[in-house]
Amino acid sequence: MTAAWKAAGLTYNRYLAIAGRTLRRSLKEGPRLQAERRGQMDLRFAKWENGKQGEPQSLAQANNAAIAQQAEK
Template sequence: MTFAWKAAGITYNRYLAVASRVVRRSLKEEKRLAAEPRGESEVRFAKWSNGKPGEPKHLAEANAQDTITRAGGA
């Protein structure tokens, strides 16, 4: 027997993220407002060069910048 998330072609981590979001959205207003920030995450990274880290950047901002650059915008 295969797991539903495997059969759907998603990873277990993605399955957990979707399930958590569904549970948070199903809560009553007061509890939902308290639980919403738990679903947010902030990922930062730094490019290393010659054994030293570069300037830390937010992943979402770097991805947006890269998308604009590849599209020929900036």
């Protein structure tokens, strides 16, 4: 028997994201705001060149900068 999320065509990570968001939205105001803050992430990355790590950057800011750069061309 296949899991319901798999039968629906979802990945496990996507299933967990939907379940977590649904749970956070069902809470009362105070606990909901605290849970929503915990649910936010700030992904960071760094490029490596010649065996040395570059400056860590926010993924969201890097994506926005790349989109703006493409729009200029």
